[in-house]
Amino acid sequence: MALELFDSKTQELRPFTPLTAGxxxxxxxxxxxxxAPHLGHLRSALVYDxxxxxxxxxxxxxTMVRNVTDIDDKVLVNAGSRDWIEFAREVELxxxxxxxxxxxxxxxxxxxxxxxxxxxxxxTKKLIQLGHAYxxxxxxxxxxxxxxxxxxxxxxxxxxxxxMEGESDVTFGRKSPNDFALFKAHKSDEPETAAWxxxxxxxxxxxxIECSAMAKYFLGESFxxxxxxxxxxxxxHENELAxxxxxxxxxxxxxxHNALVTINGNKMSKxxxxxxxxxxxxxxxxxxxxxxxxxxxxxxSNLDYSESxxxxxxxxxxxxxxxxxxxxxxxxxxxxxxxxxxxxTDAMNADLNVPGALAVLHDVVRAGNTAFDASDTExxxxxVEQVKAMIHVLGLTFVYQEPVISEELQRxxxxxxxxxxEAKLAKxxxxxxxxxxxxxxxxxTLKDMKDQTMWSFNG
Numbered sequence: 206m207a208l209e210l211f212d213s214k215t216q217e218l219r220p221f222t223p224l225t226a227g228x229x230x231x232x233x234x235x236x237x238x239x240x241a242p243h244l245g246h247l248r249s250a251l252v253y254d255x256x257x258x259x260x261x262x263x264x265x266x267x268t269m270v271r272n273v274t275d276i277d278d279k280v281l282v283n284a285g286s287r288d289w290i291e292f293a294r295e296v297e298l299x300x301x302x303x304x305x306x307x308x309x310x311x312x313x314x315x316x317x318x319x320x321x322x323x324x325x326x327x328x329t330k331k332l333i334q335l336g337h338a339y340x341x342x343x344x345x346x347x348x349x350x351x352x353x354x355x356x357x358x359x360x361x362x363x364x365x366x367x368x369m370e371g372e373s374d375v376t377f378g379r380k381s382p383n384d385f386a387l388f389k390a391h392k393s394d395e396p397e398t399a400a401w402x403x404x405x406x407x408x409x410x411x412x413x414i415e416c417s418a419m420a421k422y423f424l425g426e427s428f429x430x431x432x433x434x435x436x437x438x439x440x441x442h443e444n445e446l447a448x449x450x451x452x453x454x455x456x457x458x459x460x461x462h463n464a465l466v467t468i469n470g471n472k473m474s475k476x477x478x479x480x481x482x483x484x485x486x487x488x489x490x491x492x493x494x495x496x497x498x499x500x501x502x503x504x505x506s507n508l509d510y511s512e513s514x515x516x517x518x519x520x521x522x523x524x525x526x527x528x529x530x531x532x533x534x535x536x537x538x539x540x541x542x543x544x545x546x547x548x549x550t551d552a553m554n555a556d557l558n559v560p561g562a563l564a565v566l567h568d569v570v571r572a573g574n575t576a577f578d579a580s581d582t583e584x585x586x587x588x589v590e591q592v593k594a595m596i597h598v599l600g601l602t603f604v605y606q607e608p609v610i611s612e613e614l615q616r617x618x619x620x621x622x623x624x625x626x627e628a629k630l631a632k633x634x635x636x637x638x639x640x641x642x643x644x645x646x647x648x649x650t651l652k653d654m655k656d657q658t659m660w661s662f663n664g
Contacts, residue, residue: 208263208554210430211505213438213460214361214446218556223429224458228266231257232420232457234433234441235271235315237412238296239279242303244466244481244499244510245473249434251496252463252504252557254309254600256432259553262542262598270423271312272416273297276319276409278374281399289396290319303483306492307499308603316419318410322401324418325410328452329387329403337451338387341378346390346406350413350448352383358447361460362439372440385444386411413444420445421454431457435464463504469511481510490515493604497522500559500599521567525596526605528570531577531650531661532589540597544590553598566595580654610662618649622658 208221223229233253236246250271257267274280275293284292329348332338337354341347352358358366371382377390391400391407400407420428433442442460449456466473466481473480486495498518502508546569552561573588596602625640641651644660652659 206551206554208259209556210459210461211556213462216363219459221429221459223265224427227264228268229260229430230268230424230428231270231430231432232416232424232428233269233271233312233431234416234437235273235312236297236300237274237277237279238293238300239277239283240296241299242483243473244486245434245436246300247303247307247483247486247495248466248499248508249432249463250304250309251307251499251600253432253461254307255500255559255598256430256461256557257310258598258600259557262545267313268424269310269312270314270316270420272419273315273317274412274415275317276399277412281395289399299483307496308492308600310600314423316423318415318419321415321419321422322410324422325388325414326401326403328418328421328448329414331452332387332448335451335453337448339380340405341390342380343378345378346388346403346408347378347386348388348403348405348408349379349384350387350444350451351380352385352447353381355447355451357450358383359443361443361446364439364443369439385413385440387414387448413441413448416441417445417449417452417454417456420456421449426453427455428457430459430461432461432463435462438462461504464502464507467507467509470509486515490519491522491604493522493526493601494519496600496604497563501563503560504557521563522601522604525566525570525592525601528573528577529589529592529605531652532573532585532659540594541590542594542598544587544594545598546591546595549591549595549598559599562595562599566592566599569595577652580652582654582656582659585654614647614662617647618644618660622660626658 209218210221211217212219231253236242253269257269260267275297280293281289329338332350333340333348336351338348338350341349352366359369366383369383372385374386388403388405388408388410391409400409420431431442446456468481489495494515495518498514499508501518546565549562549565552558552565555561569588569591573585573592576584576588596605621640621644625637625644628634628636628640644651648663650661650663652661
């Protein structure tokens with residue numbers, strides 16, 4: 206079974222085949238650095254981290270672009286009297302710290318909107334030349350995309366133009382309520398540094414043109430996957446698609462959207478005061494448990510947070526790490542994706558069914574513990590290899606680190622094990638027990654299997 210992904214544009218599961226065999230290009234909408242990250246931001250970043258890891262595990266190279274929107278109305282408002290550039294950078298660092306703590310891989314490229322103003326100007330100029338955009342009728346530096354010029358507008362969300370709700374943040378000089386801003390004229394109460402010289406006057410980019418320009422800069426006119434949270438589907442992604450297609454680009458071949466995080470069944474809302482911050486999460490439990498919990502619902506399903514969420518996730522995670530700890534140093538095991546159980550592969554290929562994959566992981570842990578208790582070395586080694594491959598795909602490797610054992614300690618243990626085996630063969634069980642005690646004094650636990658003695662370091 207090959208990977209299938211739900212394409213939000215066609216509203217159906219589609220077999221995923223990259224445009225270039227063996228290589229996948231992804232653009233994921235990153236944070237608008239207006240305030241510290243919350244659960245929704247973390248979940249979205251994690252979903253695409255797992256997708257990326259799965260593509261790598263199935264023999265693809267991946268180019269991942271995750272942008273940073275560092276110029277935006279809310280960035281300027283929330284910065285207040287502070288330098289907005291400094292403010293945006295500080296907020297961005299809180300995202301970087303959270304991503305690092307969650308073991309989210311660094312993107313291949315992390316473009317900032319402010320680094321690509323020239324690309325946005327060029328794209329806007331092209332849209333004007335093609336008759337799909339216009340400078341504001343009041344002569345200001347506002348520039349709008351003409352939604353009536355693009356008959357396919359609404360194709361991503363399957364809406365008709367007359368039923369759509371237009372944006373209200375920039376209205377001066379707009380021909381139609383549905384037209385959206387590509388550039389916004391500089392306002393007298395905004396910092397001078399928050400505007401750039403454009404062919405239409407001093408202005409800053411609108412949100413949507415930023416992603417279209419950055420995606421094209423790094424990935425070209427077409428690429429494999431565009432991802433983001435469900436809340437971005439309209440208007441952000443709808444507008445991205447329209448302006449990029451109107452400019453002559455094919456843009457994304459697949460559109461994927463992760464569902465939202467709810468709090469005790471309710472949508473997160475400032476008015477309800479039910480937001481969960483990164484600080485709240487850190488107090489609730491380990492980052493391993495947070496990652497496990499964020500992975501625990503299929504990405505297109507809402508994920509509900511309650512007081513027990515992280516505690517329950519930690520208990521599940523402890524069952525996995527407990528198994529690995531008791532089997533440490535059975536032998537050195539390199540990560541081998543060929544060892545992934547077929548049921549795990551099938552779950553991941555079924556539109557990233559991570560809950561199904563976690564169920565397989567726990568099944569293998571149980572089988573491994575049974576094999577350990579039954580002293581069945583062969584089945585135990587199979588289980589350890591499979592578990593390590595699975596947690597690598599899921600990005601859970603950071604919750605369990607192999608202990609560092611010196612060559613001297615390893616030599617001592619192996620020499621004592623040889624002497625113990627010789628004593629047992631000579632039926633000198635008193636000496637064998639004495640040697641066992643010596644080994645355990647070194648901080649080592651022994652497990653006699655059918656055909657060998659396994660040992661693990663307690664440090």
